[in-house]
Amino acid sequence: MWGGRFAEGPSAVMREINASIPFDKQLWREDIRASKAHVAMLGAQGIVSKDDAETIRDGLDRIAQEYERDGVPEDWDLEDIHMTVESRLTELIGPVAGRLHTARSRNDQVATDFRLWTRAANLRSIAALRRLRMALVERADEHADAIMPGFTHLQTAQPVTLGHHLMAYHEMFARDETRFAAANERLDECPLGSAALAGTGFPIDREATARALDFTAPTRNSLDAVSDRDFALDYLMAASTTAIHLSRLAEEMIIWASQPFGFAKLPDSLSTGSSIMPQKRNPDAAELVRGHAGRIIGAMNALAITMKGLPLAYSKDMQDDKPPVFEAAGLHDLSLAAMAGMVGETTFVTDRMRAAAQAGHATATDLADWLVREADVPFREAHHIVGEAVKLADVKACSLEELPLSDLRKIDERIDERVFDALSIEASVASRRSYGGTAPDQVRQRIAEAREALSDIAPTASRDT
Structure with a gap:
């Protein structure tokens, strides 16, 4: 392949470092397909005769059958998949194989x-x-x-x-x-x-x-x-x-x-x-x-x-x-x-997920939101109030919804019995109904949209054979 430019062939080291056939043999199907397209064009353009183009095409088909059946041989002297195919083509159809490389390069x-x-x-x-x-x-x-804890920093959040x-x-x-x-x-x-x-x-x-x-x-x-x-x-x-x-x-x-x-x-x-x-x-x-x-x-x-x-x-x-x-x-x-x-x-x-969601005061933000929404408390103040409630719940080793109303009112008297409607994990999840939120009805809407999007996409089939 090196031709008349070089007096000697490659050294053993050069032969090994230069050869890519051990990995680029994966391209044999693509190489034969592209070669068939190329020679068909050469024939159509009169650059090679139609008889030669047909002979080359038939030879490439025979090589494809061999490689499919037996795998691609590795001759490192041939360097790569391109020369491997061309060498085998020459063995099968003779010198006419040399016309395949007209008007192209490796x-x-x-x-x-x-x-x-x-x-x-x-x-x-x-x-x-x-x-x-x-x-x-x-x-x-x-x-x-199904309710589970949502995490930030791998700590229970909501x-x-x-x-x-x-x-x-x-x-x-x-x-x-x-x-x-x-x-x-x-x-x-x-x-x-x-x-x-x-x-x-x-x-x-x-x-x-x-x-x-x-x-x-x-x-x-x-x-x-x-x-x-x-x-x-x-x-x-x-x-x-x-x-x-x-x-x-x-x-x-x-x-x-x-x-x-x-x-x-x-x-x-x-x-x-x-x-x-x-x-x-x-x-x-x-x-x-x-x-x-x-x-x-x-x-x-x-x-x-x-x-x-x-x-x-x-x-x-x-x-x-x-x-x-x-x-x-x-x-x-x-x-x-x-x-x-x-x-x-x-x-x-x-069940284990739900139990974990019950722990870690996951509805603390819901208490803060309730104070903002129902008691007109600025959020930053509400955040501080809820922090006090969490501290008390830790002391008593209970959840926020298990704190007595009297304890909550000692922290802030604007809290009333309606707060317990917001403190369960079910209520917390159900309330997150903003678009893209975790409320089950929102989740089902996103699922329906995803199903529709997936059904609208035609099955993907490779154009490559």
């Missing part, structure tokens, strides 16, 4: 293959996020009335419903879905035909190859086209944000499944035991989802740092663009699948 070839692969990865993420969102909506509907809590994650993952969709919109241009960096003098039809590969248009600048990896960074950034959200949900599942909380029992299928302690039920799947987030974010950092100082156009550093994306995609797909299963199959111990 630079625009890999940029096209990698875009096709990344587009499919974005679509997989969208489909997986939709399944996770559906699971969250189903469980939220099931527990729209009572909320489990349905409201689960729908908070639905909102996160709905935003994540839009990030992958936007990433696909931005990558929807075809680099094929940009050649090495300057375009080509052959009369190619770039619009034809773009259409054949389901891109809306060819890229507008050949220099940018072969050196751009924004589409890969877009994918990794979207995956990193999703991984952060998955990690937060995993962390809560881990906490909730611990004995001190006891809010949830994770499914057997996503838990493990201990080699020494027979009583243990470890949330390993959730912990691995949490751990994978670090690796996905690390992959994004790795590619960003690789790209940050590269001049135009292509540099060999960019060979290292694919391993972090491939690794992140595998972890991301697995994490989404694991979390969808966890959400769908976890048993929530709602």
